[in-house]
Amino acid sequence: DSGVTQTPKHLITATGQRVTLRCSPRSGDLSVYWYQQSLDQGLQFLIQYYNGEERAKGNILERFSAQQFPDLHSELNLSSLELGDSALYFCASSADPDRGTDTQYFGPGTRLTVL
Amino acid sequence: AQKVTQAQTEISVVEKEDVTLDCVYETRDTTYYLFWYKQPPSGELVFLIRRNSFDEQNEISGRYSWNFQKSTSSFNFTITASQVVDSAVYFCALRGRNQGAQKLVFGQGTRLTINP
Numbered sequence: 001d002s003g004v005t006q007t008p009k010h011l012i013t014a015t016g017q018r019v020t021l022r023c024s025p026r027s028g029d030l031s032v033y034w035y036q037q038s039l040d041q042g043l044q045f046l047i048q049y050y051n052g053e054e055r056a057k058g059n060i061l062e063r064f065s066a067q068q069f070p071d072l073h074s075e076l077n078l079s080s081l082e083l084g085d086s087a088l089y090f091c092a093s094s095a096d097p098d099r100g101t102d103t104q105y106f107g108p109g110t111r112l113t114v115l
Numbered sequence: 116a117q118k119v120t121q122a123q124t125e126i127s128v129v130e131k132e133d134v135t136l137d138c139v140y141e142t143r144d145t146t147y148y149l150f151w152y153k154q155p156p157s158g159e160l161v162f163l164i165r166r167n168s169f170d171e172q173n174e175i176s177g178r179y180s181w182n183f184q185k186s187t188s189s190f191n192f193t194i195t196a197s198q199v200v201d202s203a204v205y206f207c208a209l210r211g212r213n214q215g216a217q218k219l220v221f222g223q224g225t226r227l228t229i230n231p
Contacts, residue, residue, distance in 0.1 A: 106160035
């Protein structure tokens, strides 16, 4: 158990809908990362937050947004869902990304299926 | 741009054989960090090891060992006396140090199957 929690574990929804994925980082970790794992794209970085502020963005679609709250949990919002958004979404957290010893620990993932 | 290549898509061996998973990386950073993660059939990503670019010492942890060679930009992973429980997808990853470069860049993964 990495200490990172994600809910829900599975999500099935229809095209055009909007969903919210939730992540709670390990105790004490300030940085949260979101990654998408799909068969064709592999593991891709979406976005990073550090202590409530957005720090880096990857190839995140405009239909997707995220935020990190004062209690450091994070939510990833996916809207106008398309079939191609079906994937495993991982949240990771780390203590201090500016330190060389920093390591990202991953949650169990949320499997999103868009029908 | 940073890039990680795991040329072996799938490897299948018989239990107790030794197996090496290859990882080659590209980066222009002078300081960077390399990682291996394991993804068992249950789906979670499990951290195995981190290696800093300025530390080329090889590392051994039980049946696992890692060989880091900056000269060839490689960070290979060897499992000795493999066991069925080692069956998983293994990912090599790279990240930089500076803000904006702290994301993990993953290879495509190697699916390892250990047959009894």
